[in-house]
Amino acid sequence: MGDHADIDRQVRTYIMVFVTLMALTIITVAISRLHLPIPAAVAVALIVATIKGGLVASYFMHLISERKLIYWVLGFTVLCFFTVLLLPLWTHFDPIHN
């Protein structure tokens, strides 16, 4: 990771990721102007945000070349997050009626 050619290549990647993130930001704002129906708007917004977030995590945070242990930590975290998100949601859609 300390090799100069390596770092130069990484810097080129950072610039490309930056340009992509700018483009995706413009795209997400432009699509919001279309006032799509809510389910489509939510899906598009979250997909674009996930791609942007994925790029930041993979390249700026070096996750794409990180050790497996970090993937396990994050994988477990994501599992916990979806549990925290989906359990209350499930109870909302499956209430006890008297």
Next chain:
Amino acid sequence: MEIPYTVAERPDTGLNNGKIGIWLFLASEVMLFGALFATYLMLRIGAAVWPRGDSILNVPLATVNTIVLISSSVTMVMAWASLKRNDFGKFRLFQGLTVLAGFGFLTIKYIEYSAKFHHGLLPSKNTFLAIYFLLTGLHGLHVIGGMVVNGYLWGPGAKLWKTDPEHFTNRVENSGLFWHFVDLVWIFLFPVLYLL
């Protein structure tokens, strides 16, 4: 007394201690912001009416803020890359730009918040504003925290470069990870609150 594994990798984890420490901390931050996003979702689903974000909030200003924060993430990683290239001068430049971008973000946030307060749009007014101020306020506090650490590493903390450059580089990398996370949260906050 030397703190072990600040540079050398621990044989069991394969990482230096600072890196695994910051990732564990970020995992806890995912749960914090994740819980609040889930709160937003529950509130919105349970509400009879919910305003479109762009009918109340300033989308152009927030778009500028998104660009500012993403740019600051680039300058942050460039600061670390400069240290890897042994260019302390460039590190100072990029780290300084990162902190300045943080100031820029907070300035725009201040403009947004004060305009809201001026028009009586307080967190107590309705549920949308309550969750908006909570999410963006907590995020703003994280921006301030990140700026304090980044400022320290730009200023007095940079002394470590002379005595232990690899340890200093790792510190910059770890604070960079926190800063990227702050950017990541905003990348989700912006469309969810402002565009939907």
